[in-house]
Amino acid sequence: MTSKLASPTLETERFTLRKLVCEDAAALLPTLGDPEQCRYLLRAHFESEEELGDWLCDPEWDGRSWAAIDRANGELVARVVAVPAGEQTSELGYITVSHRRGERIAQECSARLIEYLFTEENHHRLTADTDPRNVGSNRVLEKLGFRLEGHRIESIETHIGWCDEYYWAMLAREWRDAKGANS
Secondary structure (H helix, E strand, O other), X not given: OOOOOOOOOEEOOOEEEEEOOHHHHHHHHHHHOOOOOOOOOOOOOOOOHHHHHHHXXXXXXXXXXXXXXXXXXXXXXXXXXXXXOOOOEEEEEEEEOHHXXXXXXXXXXXXXXXXXXXXXXXXXXXXXXXXXXXXXXXXXXXXXXXXXXXXXXXXXEEOOEEEEEEEEEEEHHHHHHHHHHOO
């Protein structure tokens, strides 16, 4: 099923988030083609730009993808996604290109997407799943204000075998309360 929702252009302090297109595979392949960078993804790394492009633009996928573009140099630096996960709920995901890790790109871009989903689309709840060993991704979710709701043991089979999952969530009211406290 294809998502009927648009992926509108969003702005952060440093980045423009625009709809991801198949041609973005070229910029993402160095990261998504690296087995180490894909260790915590559900599937193994990609072998070619064509394979990655087909996956990024799969018409059966019902999520939405944004490419984060660095306004300073036009470089694609991350992919962020929102996947329907129930009534007024989406699951978030993100990956930063490997040579730009550590610059808080996923945090900045995800924060803007969270704001959009809660304020413009009136989401009630956002979720995220991570591998407990993925320290960087877990840290991003903590900084964004997500709450760890559970630790599922060997709950998902991936390309590296059966893996544990952390289950994260944030409610719109929690986001608004945190936003008010930080104003």
